[in-house]
Amino acid sequence: MAGGATTERFNPKSQPSSLPRLPCDQNGSGRTFGDEELRAVSEVLEAGVLTSTKGSFVRALESEFAETIGTRHAHACSSGTSAIHAAVAAIDPEPGEEIIVSPVTDMGALTPVLYQGAIPVFADVDPVTGNLTAETIQERISDRTRAIMVTHLFGNPCDMEPIMSLAGRHQLPVIEDCAQAFLASTEGANLGTLGAVGCFSLQQGQHVTCGEGGLVVTANADLSRRLRLFINKAWGYGDPDPDHYFLALNSRMSELQGAVALAQTRKATDSVDHRVHMAELLTHRLRGCPGITPPLVAPGQRHAYWRYAMLVQPDVIPGGASALAERLQAAGVACAPHYVGKPAFACKVIAEQRTFGNSRFPFTLARDEATDYRPERFRGTHKFLEDVLVLPWNESLQSAHVEFMATSIESAATTLRDEASRVLASSVSC
Numbered sequence: 001m002a003g004g005a006t007t008e009r010f011n012p013k014s015q016p017s018s019l020p021r022l023p024c025d026q027n028g029s030g031r032t033f034g035d036e037e038l039r040a041v042s043e044v045l046e047a048g049v050l051t052s053t054k055g056s057f058v059r060a061l062e063s064e065f066a067e068t069i070g071t072r073h074a075h076a077c078s079s080g081t082s083a084i085h086a087a088v089a090a091i092d093p094e095p096g097e098e099i100i101v102s103p104v105t106d107m108g109a110l111t112p113v114l115y116q117g118a119i120p121v122f123a124d125v126d127p128v129t130g131n132l133t134a135e136t137i138q139e140r141i142s143d144r145t146r147a148i149m150v151t152h153l154f155g156n157p158c159d160m161e162p163i164m165s166l167a168g169r170h171q172l173p174v175i176e177d178c179a180q181a182f183l184a185s186t187e188g189a190n191l192g193t194l195g196a197v198g199c200f201s202l203q204q205g206q207h208v209t210c211g212e213g214g215l216v217v218t219a220n221a222d223l224s225r226r227l228r229l230f231i232n233k234a235w236g237y238g239d240p241d242p243d244h245y246f247l248a249l250n251s252r253m254s255e256l257q258g259a260v261a262l263a264q265t266r267k268a269t270d271s272v273d274h275r276v277h278m279a280e281l282l283t284h285r286l287r288g289c290p291g292i293t294p295p296l297v298a299p300g301q302r303h304a305y306w307r308y309a310m311l312v313q314p315d316v317i318p319g320g321a322s323a324l325a326e327r328l329q330a331a332g333v334a335c336a337p338h339y340v341g342k343p344a345f346a347c348k349v350i351a352e353q354r355t356f357g358n359s360r361f362p363f364t365l366a367r368d369e370a371t372d373y374r375p376e377r378f379r380g381t382h383k384f385l386e387d388v389l390v391l392p393w394n395e396s397l398q399s400a401h402v403e404f405m406a407t408s409i410e411s412a413a414t415t416l417r418d419e420a421s422r423v424l425a426s427s428v429s430c
């Protein structure tokens with residue numbers, strides 16, 4: 001099933017010519033599952049060892065993943081959320097200590113902070129990339145800050161050099177949320193290797209997938225031990241006198257998942273190269289389309305294109321991202337205007353502090369400023385979410401699909417502009 005990544009592996013001829021169906025990562029059309037995964041899963045079942053505490057696939061995945069990313073330790077777990085949970089637990093904040101986070105991310109990056117009794121303190125994002133910056137993080141550092149968590153949104157790296165030097169000055173560990181950024185890099189270093197800990201998701205729609213799963217990486221031996229323990233109920237496997245050393249969960253990955261994830265990891269370098277190639281093609285096609293800004297990738301950075309996110313200027317394209325999305329969807333181009341729709345702090349769990357019973361813990365320990373979500377403190381966030389339009393992306397896209405997307409975008413944008421000019425002209429002539 002899986003061919004060379006940059007070959008035309010999806011055959012547009014099998015699709016209706018009037019409406020090219022785009023491959024989708026929510027089923028096999030946009031994934032690279034094949035004989036390698038089938039063989040590995042069969043091997044697990046034939047051996048009958050499904051737990052990673054006894055099997056060899058999850059172990060092999062951890063060592064190959066660490067090598068692929070370029071770090072020392074990788075620990076597999078049950079989801080990206082549990083990878084982040086393990087990272088926060090490894091850093092071990094005191095209740096009420098603060099972790100600076102992005103409001104434009106998946107909730108799975110945030111609830112682990114609350115489960116560990118810490119306060120997620122939201123910093124604003126850059127209105128063009130949707131990423132945190134050293135400046136926005138700096139504004140939120142307090143004497144209670146215990147760590148910084150950055151999300152490399154859509155696979156586009158945050159500007160890590162100033163973020164790492166800010167963190168260094170304040171002696172704060174950085175957690176990199178790389179759920180969307182597998183094999184994205186900055187100045188040649190893969191994301192996940194720059195901060196103290198890097199977290200990855202293996203969910204259905206990620207670059208490497210086994211349906212659900214996660215991996216957490218670090219170069220630090222002490223953090224590595226705490227990560228391993230947290231994923232294993234803090235039971236000291238292999239220790240001379242093991243015990244359950246601290247509060248922790250079982251978030252292990254099974255061998256069946258490990259078998260699929262290992263086969264996927266081996267294909268991932270090609271898959272990511274192909275995603276990048278196709279995304280650059282679309283960016284090239286969209287340059288010069290009035291009102292559309294393709295993803296901005298800074299020099300020295302490699303975007304991994306989990307998704308292709310463009311900005312739509314509502315003063316040029318009337319109705320902005322919503323109107324353009326409506327047209328594109330009608331034309332058969334799946335897309336999500338405004339990405340997650342609202343900042344994470346506007347979701348009930350955080351806005352209404354719905355946590356443990358009626359306790360509101362740990363928000364009861366928060367400084368007032370730490371939960372101040374007034375719009376004027378998040379101008380970049382609101383602007384970004386207003387303008388962004390997200391196209392799903394995957395490794396089965398071919399140049400014919402990209403061409404179809406580009407022409408659909410250009411034509412929808414032109415129609416919207418023309419309609420608005422006609423309305424304006426008729427209102428002037430009345």
Ligand SMILES: Cc1ncc(COP(=O)(O)O)c(C=O)c1O
Nearest residue numbers: 079080081106108109179201203
């Ligand atoms: C940025 C980010 N962080 C965390 C997660 C959580 O990962 P999972 O869904 O595997 O728990 C996701 C999931 O898409 C994500 O996009």
